[in-house]
Amino acid sequence: MRILLINPPNCGRSIPEERYGITSIKKIFRSEPLALEALAGNLYDHEVRIVDLKVEPEALETELSTFAPDLVGFTAVTCEAQTVLKMATTVKELSAALVVVGGVHASCQPEFFNQPQVDFVVVGLGKLSLRELVQELERGNNQPQVPGIAKTNPGRQLLLIPRNYSNADLVDKMPPRYDLVDHYRPHYTLENLNIPLGLVSSAVGCPYDCHFCCISPITGGHYLTADIGSVIRDIKLLDHVAVIRLVDANSFGNPAAALKLAEAIAAAGINKQYFADVRADLVVRHPDLIKRWKEVGLRAVVIGFEEIDDGASATDEQRRPKRKKPPRRSRFSTASG
Numbered sequence: 001m002r003i004l005l006i007n008p009p010n011c012g013r014s015i016p017e018e019r020y021g022i023t024s025i026k027k028i029f030r031s032e033p034l035a036l037e038a039l040a041g042n043l044y045d046h047e048v049r050i051v052d053l054k055v056e057p058e059a060l061e062t063e064l065s066t067f068a069p070d071l072v073g074f075t076a077v078t079c080e081a082q083t084v085l086k087m088a089t090t091v092k093e094l095s096a097a098l099v100v101v102g103g104v105h106a107s108c109q110p111e112f113f114n115q116p117q118v119d120f121v122v123v124g125l126g127k128l129s130l131r132e133l134v135q136e137l138e139r140g141n142n143q144p145q146v147p148g149i150a151k152t153n154p155g156r157q158l159l160l161i162p163r164n165y166s167n168a169d170l171v172d173k174m175p176p177r178y179d180l181v182d183h184y185r186p187h188y189t190l191e192n193l194n195i196p197l198g199l200v201s202s203a204v205g206c207p208y209d210c211h212f213c214c215i216s217p218i219t220g221g222h223y224l225t226a227d228i229g230s231v232i233r234d235i236k237l238l239d240h241v242a243v244i245r246l247v248d249a250n251s252f253g254n255p256a257a258a259l260k261l262a263e264a265i266a267a268a269g270i271n272k273q274y275f276a277d278v279r280a281d282l283v284v285r286h287p288d289l290i291k292r293w294k295e296v297g298l299r300a301v302v303i304g305f306e307e308i309d310d311g312a313s314a315t316d317e318q319r320r321p322k323r324k325k326p327p328r329r330s331r332f333s334t335a336s337g
């Protein structure tokens, strides 16, 4: 099957941009579409292309005519969702391709994409489920029942078979197809410094459920740690990149695994620098882990603070991960009820 995976163009306005006029964040985070590269990695027996419309905003129509895909897959965060619906209409007007939408917005509000120009909505991790969908479609099954993927049903309730996400969904034995965006790589740099930036995932999801955060539905509240050997492999695949951003929403969320990864980086003699998003309480509780990561190249962390008043700090009960929390419900029904 010919599969075209699309990173939407810069669109919509983020809250910092809308409220405070800060436009630099989009530039700082201009980086490769790792989620699409990961999907492509598990579609190894198909002809896959990635088009990054953040780099080539006008490339969609050309790709549709030259590649003639059988299936077009979009990813979208919330501020990209409207644009993706419009582009899905373009795909339907110019081709016979099936349209599949996944990503953060589809995972948090799948019914948003229950529209005629969309055929399937992927909820949560899709590296394994998208492959399962493609296999069913190739067998001629037009009504595939794949857990984690909903067939759209415009005007009626979206039916989704829940998926119990596990480490199997990481499919970490299959590396991301970094090579599919090699021609875009000069654009994936740290703004102003012009330093090439590469993305690696070492864990997915989060056991916490901060009320403002969209991460929990991606894995149904599980924190899934990638195999250390596969993380080392991915870092090495980015051999021409000196700075790696760990894209995990909550890096080092499994401190024991994080320490093993640091030791594996040291043992492999890898000399790179790392950015990561970590929780403040992780830094406070595991200073030796942060120190070890600094020794192997950690240079900056992003930490969100909800309070800067010690008197307002969370109780132990509030800090404890909710490990058995079910996925957040939204206004769509599931096939199981």
Ligand code: SF4
Binding pocket: 205, 206, 207, 208, 209, 210, 213, 214, 215, 216, 249, 250, 279
């Ligand atoms: S700890 Fe971070 S990733 Fe986890 S739910 Fe809170 S904000 Fe989201």
